Amino acid sequence: MKRSQALLFTVMLLCSAGYLHGQAWSGILKPTYGTGACSFRQVTSPGECAIDWSTAGVSGGIPSGTWTQSGSTILASTYGNGSTDATSGIQTALNACGTNHYVLLGAGTFLINGNLSIPSNCVLRGAGSNQTILNTMGTSGAVFNMGTTGPVASGSTNITSGATAGSTSIVVASATGISTGTYLMITELNDPVYVTITTPNGTCTWCDASMWSGTRVRGQIVEVEGVNGTTITISPALYTDYGVAAGTSPALATPFAASAKYAGVESLEAYANGTGYAQTYSLVACAYCWIKGVFDNYTDGDHVDDYFGFHDEIRDSYFSNAYSHTAGGSDADVSILAKTSGTLLENNILERLHAGTLVDWGSAGNVIAYNYFRGNFDSGGDLVILAAIGEHGAHSQFNLFEGNVGNNITHDSFWGSSSNETMFRNQFRGTETLASPLSGGRNVVNWASTQLANEQMFALTNSFCHVNLNSVGNVLGSADAVTAATSGLYNSGTSPFTSTVIPPATRNYNNVFYATSVGYNTGSDSSGSAVASFAGGPSGAVGYWVGLAASTILQHGNFDIASNSISWTSSITHTLPASFFLSSQPSFWTTAYGTPPWPAIGPDVSGGPDSAVGGHANYIPAQLCYNNLSRDTTGLLIFNANTCYAAVSAPSPPSNVEAVAH
Numbered sequence: 001m002k003r004s005q006a007l008l009f010t011v012m013l014l015c016s017a018g019y020l021h022g023q024a025w026s027g028i029l030k031p032t033y034g035t036g037a038c039s040f041r042q043v044t045s046p047g048e049c050a051i052d053w054s055t056a057g058v059s060g061g062i063p064s065g066t067w068t069q070s071g072s073t074i075l076a077s078t079y080g081n082g083s084t085d086a087t088s089g090i091q092t093a094l095n096a097c098g099t100n101h102y103v104l105l106g107a108g109t110f111l112i113n114g115n116l117s118i119p120s121n122c123v124l125r126g127a128g129s130n131q132t133i134l135n136t137m138g139t140s141g142a143v144f145n146m147g148t149t150g151p152v153a154s155g156s157t158n159i160t161s162g163a164t165a166g167s168t169s170i171v172v173a174s175a176t177g178i179s180t181g182t183y184l185m186i187t188e189l190n191d192p193v194y195v196t197i198t199t200p201n202g203t204c205t206w207c208d209a210s211m212w213s214g215t216r217v218r219g220q221i222v223e224v225e226g227v228n229g230t231t232i233t234i235s236p237a238l239y240t241d242y243g244v245a246a247g248t249s250p251a252l253a254t255p256f257a258a259s260a261k262y263a264g265v266e267s268l269e270a271y272a273n274g275t276g277y278a279q280t281y282s283l284v285a286c287a288y289c290w291i292k293g294v295f296d297n298y299t300d301g302d303h304v305d306d307y308f309g310f311h312d313e314i315r316d317s318y319f320s321n322a323y324s325h326t327a328g329g330s331d332a333d334v335s336i337l338a339k340t341s342g343t344l345l346e347n348n349i350l351e352r353l354h355a356g357t358l359v360d361w362g363s364a365g366n367v368i369a370y371n372y373f374r375g376n377f378d379s380g381g382d383l384v385i386l387a388a389i390g391e392h393g394a395h396s397q398f399n400l401f402e403g404n405v406g407n408n409i410t411h412d413s414f415w416g417s418s419s420n421e422t423m424f425r426n427q428f429r430g431t432e433t434l435a436s437p438l439s440g441g442r443n444v445v446n447w448a449s450t451q452l453a454n455e456q457m458f459a460l461t462n463s464f465c466h467v468n469l470n471s472v473g474n475v476l477g478s479a480d481a482v483t484a485a486t487s488g489l490y491n492s493g494t495s496p497f498t499s500t501v502i503p504p505a506t507r508n509y510n511n512v513f514y515a516t517s518v519g520y521n522t523g524s525d526s527s528g529s530a531v532a533s534f535a536g537g538p539s540g541a542v543g544y545w546v547g548l549a550a551s552t553i554l555q556h557g558n559f560d561i562a563s564n565s566i567s568w569t570s571s572i573t574h575t576l577p578a579s580f581f582l583s584s585q586p587s588f589w590t591t592a593y594g595t596p597p598w599p600a601i602g603p604d605v606s607g608g609p610d611s612a613v614g615g616h617a618n619y620i621p622a623q624l625c626y627n628n629l630s631r632d633t634t635g636l637l638i639f640n641a642n643t644c645y646a647a648v649s650a651p652s653p654p655s656n657v658e659a660v661a662h
Helices: 013-021 087-095 479-485 548-552 621-628
Strands: 101-104 108-112 122-125 132-136 142-146 157-161 169-172 183-187 219-228 231-235 252-256 263-266 269-271 279-284 290-292 295-297 302-307 313-315 318-320 334-337 344-346 349-351 357-359 367-369 372-374 389-391 400-402 409-411 422-424 433-436 446-452 458-462 470-472 497-501 513-518 554-556 558-560 565-567
Touching (some): 087 108, 372 621, 479 513
Parallel strands (some): 142 279, 263 290, 279 302, 290 313, 295 318, 302 334, 313 344, 334 357, 367 400, 389 409, 470 554, 497 513
Antiparallel strands (some): 157 169, 157 252, 169 231, 219 231, 558 565
């Protein structure tokens, strides 16, 4: 899919020690460098690798709540309340936006026949996601662009020293194009020990954003903090070694300037019409950019694509439905891809998409947290579970998936490998609620007419080429999964429930719930035979990948409905922190519909509404809002982030806003 879409450390030992020993995951996971570090290249036993996720998102928080309005409020009546094109007028106001200002759209409908570009240090803000509606009728590109130009392979320079785990200083062959405040994409040649772009399904030559024909899929983006000749100071510290292992040299630094910085869109609705946009929101080489409190009312292609991003933030929003529900150039999803690093996707509702969110093409060190996923489907296979969270293209690493509620997380094997990913305190239900109709285009969704998906009922899927994964404190299953697995369609085996299935055990495609599936090829692979006959590794040995995923996954403190119990790894503490990246309960935790327990999900949680999972899962804030909001006549939620999340700091109220009848 998407084939066509082309932490501040010093080198002082004292500061490094603070990073190594101050993390919430200490005692459960291991740092990637220093005393007690994991071996991130290890593929014979669990590596348990982790990084500092505490700075994910816009550093210091989204700043626009204190920004100043630029110019007068743009009124819908100026453009005939949606009868004449407002694209040029809005863009003119954006072009004149002062530094750290926002352009305010009043309530009402605005017709958009083209594309809007949000400049640096500027926000496009509406009067509310159910008040300001952009009726989008363009035929290409994105509705909202935050940055348009990313790194270019020809500008790369060799890293001659310093490309080791924990390093904040590298030496390059040439400092051309590198200055304080620019960015470097750090890469290495693919390490065949645990990185592959080739699987039985094909070869992903575009998984490095088509920059080196897929030969450099692993890496990260860092910010330049200082330049002294060819010695470059960077932040954050490098997650791992680059170009050190045999066959991976040279490590490259590819410099680029952020094509937008501190740009955002807030508090409005984009209404799609299926006219040909590739995505609603496109972020390209955008640093510290954000999408907040928006409602995406269908999408022509993808809801959000974030390429080459650095510490972006997508939060408190509602992404619902799509014109296309098939695999191909888009997935109707929120995508984090092309080495995007440090980005935060938090507290969103993602409803009736194709895939929920995909983390692809070498994205590293991102946090996907406290999102609620519901109703994903494929219009050509309407009983198949389409992943709430997926990894679909090589080689993402060190991403954290925490506190989410969805049908499943799938590290699939279509387009290559990943490593050192962590799933913590999520609930993956193992089935999906499918509402009628299960077809593309704009529909009236009938939430009174639903069925449960009963094909590919896996809560956590770790395909054969994903190594050193951490699954900690998750709740796997639901009452709905029990219903789907024990329905009249169940047709094989003695039990429709299995905790962990590993090749060569037979894995049923229909009506069997697997809490964790490890080491198979695609969802229809019943025995792992394709993996057994597939060549890989440094010497191209047949069967190289057999058993690597299973031998390197850490499963600790997970509850599943197959065993109806919690499974612990005896050598690791059974006391889990509330979060692997938050130091305390976040502000959005208080909603208009109550305040969930903190943490909401995990083996140490009780009193949740689903007895099938032993009460170990309470509703998260996005789920509470989803369950309590009213729907309009087309089946969409009547959503406003400031209504849902009582403690989310709202921007200053708009002035000179016209009243609109609804």
